[in-house]
Amino acid sequence: MQRIIILDFGSQTTQLIARRIRELGTYCEILPYDRYPADDGDVIGVILSGSPCSVHDADAPRADFGRFLGRVPCLGICYGAQLLAATYGGKVERTAAHEYGRARITLTTSDPLLRGIAAKSQVWMSHGDTITILPADCHAIASTEDIPFAAYASLSRPIWGVQFHPEVVHTTEGTTLLRNFVTDICGSRCEWNPEAFIPTTIDQLRHQLGNDRVVMGLSGGVDSSVCAALLNRAIGDRLTCIFIDHGMMRENEFAEVMEAYKQAGISVKGVDASERFLGDLAGVTDPEQKRHIIGRDFVEVFSDEAKRMPGVRWLAQGTIYPDCIESGLVRPSKEGGKGTVIKSHHNVGGLPEKMGLKLCEPLRWLFKDEVRAVGRKLGLPENLIGRHPFPGPGLAVRIVGDITRDRVRMVQEADDIFIRSLRDWTCADGQTLYNKVWQAGVVLLAGIRTVGVMGDERTYDHPVVLRAVTSTDAMTADWAPLPHEFLATVSSEIINKVKGVNRVCYDISSKPPSTIEWE
Numbered sequence: 160m161q162r163i164i165i166l167d168f169g170s171q172t173t174q175l176i177a178r179r180i181r182e183l184g185t186y187c188e189i190l191p192y193d194r195y196p197a198d199d200g201d202v203i204g205v206i207l208s209g210s211p212c213s214v215h216d217a218d219a220p221r222a223d224f225g226r227f228l229g230r231v232p233c234l235g236i237c238y239g240a241q242l243l244a245a246t247y248g249g250k251v252e253r254t255a256a257h258e259y260g261r262a263r264i265t266l267t268t269s270d271p272l273l274r275g276i277a278a279k280s281q282v283w284m285s286h287g288d289t290i291t292i293l294p295a296d297c298h299a300i301a302s303t304e305d306i307p308f309a310a311y312a313s314l315s316r317p318i319w320g321v322q323f324h325p326e327v328v329h330t331t332e333g334t335t336l337l338r339n340f341v342t343d344i345c346g347s348r349c350e351w352n353p354e355a356f357i358p359t360t361i362d363q364l365r366h367q368l369g370n371d372r373v374v375m376g377l378s379g380g381v382d383s384s385v386c387a388a389l390l391n392r393a394i395g396d397r398l399t400c401i402f403i404d405h406g407m408m409r410e411n412e413f414a415e416v417m418e419a420y421k422q423a424g425i426s427v428k429g430v431d432a433s434e435r436f437l438g439d440l441a442g443v444t445d446p447e448q449k450r451h452i453i454g455r456d457f458v459e460v461f462s463d464e465a466k467r468m469p470g471v472r473w474l475a476q477g478t479i480y481p482d483c484i485e486s487g488l489v490r491p492s493k494e495g496g497k498g499t500v501i502k503s504h505h506n507v508g509g510l511p512e513k514m515g516l517k518l519c520e521p522l523r524w525l526f527k528d529e530v531r532a533v534g535r536k537l538g539l540p541e542n543l544i545g546r547h548p549f550p551g552p553g554l555a556v557r558i559v560g561d562i563t564r565d566r567v568r569m570v571q572e573a574d575d576i577f578i579r580s581l582r583d584w585t586c587a588d589g590q591t592l593y594n595k596v597w598q599a600g601v602v603l604l605a606g607i608r609t610v611g612v613m614g615d616e617r618t619y620d621h622p623v624v625l626r627a628v629t630s631t632d633a634m635t636a637d638w639a640p641l642p643h644e645f646l647a648t649v650s651s652e653i654i655n656k657v658k659g660v661n662r663v664c665y666d667i668s669s670k671p672p673s674t675i676e677w678e
Contacts (some may be wrong), residue, residue: 160359161203161347163187164227166195168210168238171671174480174634175326176236176611178526179334181423184349185341188524192222204232204345207239209324214238214245215253215289221246232317232344237286240311240320245292250292259285261329262303269298270312271343272319275335282309282323282330290322317344337496353532357389360521364393371472373519374465376457377402377427378551380414382477384543385534386522387425390475392537399471400425401464404463405453406433407553407562409578410571419543434459440555440562444606446678449562453552465516474516478523479530527633547578547598548633556678560605565659572657573623574601580649581627584642596639599627601653602666602677611661615653622662623653628675636670 163180167173167189180187187206196202205227212219224246226234235243240329245251266273266613282303290308293299297318301310311322318673319340325333345618375390377383377400390398402420404413413429420427439452458474465471522530527548554570577600581593593599602624609617625646630636650663666673 160186160201160355161350163202163204163206163341163345163347164195164199164202165189165206165208166192166222166239167208168192168222168242169212170209170236171211172239172324172326173208177209177480178631178634179326179337180206180341181204181351181526181529183334183338183341183347184351185347186351192220194487195223195226199227199231202227202231203347204234204341206234206334206340208243209237209285211238212238213253214241215288228318229316232321232340235318235320236326236342237322237324240322241286241290242317243288243320244292244297244308244311247294247296249290249294249297251288251434252291252583254287254289259332262305262309262323264303264309264323266301267299268606270310270319272312272321272336272339273300273310274339274343276332280332282325283327284323286322290320310354319344326466336602339365339516353529353536356525356529356533357392357536360389361393364390364519364521367519368394368397368473370397372397372399372468372470373473373475374461374468374471374516375400375475375478376461377416377420377425378477378549379408379412379419379543379546380477380549381534381544381546382479382522382530382548384420384423384425384477384539385530385537386475386520387420387475388423388534388537388539389521390519391425396426398475399468400427401425401461402429403457403460404429404431404433405436405457405553405555406564407436407555407567409549409554410575414463419540423540423543428464430464432456435460437562437567438563442561444560446556449555449678450552453555454480457551462515464606472517473519475519475521480524480526481614482523526631528631537636545594547593547600549595549600552675556676557600557602558605559602559677562605564604566603569657569659570601570603573653576652576656577601577649580645580652582643592641594644595629596627596641597630597633597636598675599625599639600676603660609662612653613661618661620659620661622664623657623660624664624666624677625649626666626675628670630675633675636675638667638669641665 165176177187177189192275241251262282263279264282265280293311296315297311299308303309312319325336375387377592387400390518417429436456443449495640506549531544558566604622609622627639628636629639653663
C-alpha cells in the first residue's frame with residue numbers, strides 16, 4: 160500500500176500532519192527523524208516536521224537525507240525546511256524576535272505545490288530562525304512582508320520547503336497545499352479508507368499469526384472491540400478473549416459489556432480480579448505508579464490465564480496511535496530515542512520481558528475516529544462503537560489520591576448520574592448531549608474535603624469534578640459548553656444521591672495545556 164513517511168523532529172503538531180494526510184485518503188506513518196525505513200518500496204513521499212530545536216543547536220536532530228532525497232518527493236515544514244536549506248548550502252539565521260502567529264504569504268511564481276492557492280493567503284508561523292539564503296538549486300515560490308523565502312522549491316530535485324505550518328487550521332489553504340503534495344506531486348491513488356484497511360489488515364494478521372492461538376484483552380471500549388472483531392475475522396476460534404474486571408469500572412459495566420459482546424458474537428471469558436488490583440493499589444497516590452501497577456497486574460493476570468490455554472503465543476491489544484504518541488513510543492526526544500512521556504498507557508507499557516507472549520496491535524497506527532469507522536464497516540453494534548472512550552486503568556485515574564472501595568463507589572455513582580443525564584438530554588437539533596460530547600466522566604478529589612450544609616447540618620465531604628470534552632482524535636480537545644440548566648440538574652442529583660459528595664465543579668480546561676484525564 161502506498162504511504163507517506165513523516166519524519167518527526169519533535170513538533171507538537173506532527174500528528175496533525177498525519178491527520179490531514181489520512182483525511183486526504185492516503186496512508187502515512189510518523190517515524191522518528193533517524194528511523195527512515197530500510198524497506199521503502201511503497202513510500203511515495205517524505206515530509207519533514209517542525210521542531211522546538213534550532214538548526215544551530217549543537218545537538219539539533221538531523222536526518223540521513225541521502226537515504227531518500229531525490230528518490231521520492233520531499234516536503235520540509237518549518238524546521239524541516241530550514242534543515243534542508245542549511246544542509247545543502249543555504250543559510251539559516253536567528254531572527255531578532257520569534258515569528259509566531261498569523262501571516263500572509265504572497266505567491267512569487269507558479270509551482271505545483273501552490274496550485275489552486277490564492278495569490279495572497281493566510282498562514283501560521285511558529286519559528287525563531289529564518290532562511291536568508293537558499294541553496295543554489297532552489298528558488299522562492301512564496302514570501303511574506305518579513306520573510307523572502309516563506310516557501311521554496313528545488314529546480315533540479317523534487318524538494319519543497321515551507322516555513323509555515325500547513326497542517327494547522329490557521330493556515331487557511333493548508334489542506335490544498337498538502338493535497339497538491341500528496342496527490343499531484345507524490346502520485347497518491349487516495350486508496351486509504353476503512354474499507355481498504357480491513358482486508359489488508361486481516362491478511363497481515365493471518366501472515367503474522369500463522370496457526371498460533373491469540374489471547375485478547377477486552378475492556379468494553381471501542382478500541383479493543385474493533386481489535387477483537389478484526390482478529391475474529393482473521394483467525395476465528397483461535398482467538399480467546401478475556402474481559403478482566405479490575406474493580407474500577409463504571410457502575411454495572413462488567414455485566415453490560417459481557418452481554419454486548421455476546422450480542423456481537425464475540426466469545427469472551429470474564430475474570431474477576433478486583434481484589435488483586437485494589438489490594439495492590441492500596442495507599443498509592445502517584446498517577447504514574449497507579450498506571451504501572453495496573454499495567455503489571457493486567458499482564459500478569461493475562462499470563463496466568465494464557466498458561467491454562469494450550470498453544471497461546473500472542474497477546475492482542477487495542478492500542479491506537481494517540482496511546483503510542485502520548486507514551487513516547489513514536490515521537491523522538493531531543494536527545495534521540497524514545498520521546499517524552501506525557502502519560503503512560505497500561506496497554507503500551509510495563510510488559511514484562513518474560514511474560515511468554517508476543518504482542519499483536521493491529522490498530523496502533525489508527526486515530527480514534529478511524530477506529531470507529533472501521534468498527535462500523537465490520538458491522539459492530541452502535542452501543543459498542545458509539546461509546547465514549549474510557550481509560551484502560553478505569554476509575555483509578557479519576558480518583559485523585561488513594562483508591563478505596565468506597566471512593567470507587569462514589570465515582571461510579573456520580574459518573575452513572577452524569578452519563579445517564581447526557582444520554583437523556585436532547586438538544587434542539589435532536590441529538591443527545593452524549594453524542595455531541597467526545598468523552599465525559601467524573602473525577603473525585605479524594606485528598607480534599609470541603610464544608611457543606613445538608614439538612615441544616617454541617618458536612619465535611621469530597622468534591623467531584625465533571626469533565627466533558629469535544630474532540631476528533633483525542634490529540635487535542637476543547638471543554639464542552641454544556642447548558643447551565645443541565646449542569647445544575649446533574650449537580651443537584653449527585654449531591655443528593657451520592658453519599659460522601661457535597662460539591663460539584665465543572666472542568667473548563669482544554670487539551671493542551673491540560674489532558675483529558677486528570678491522571
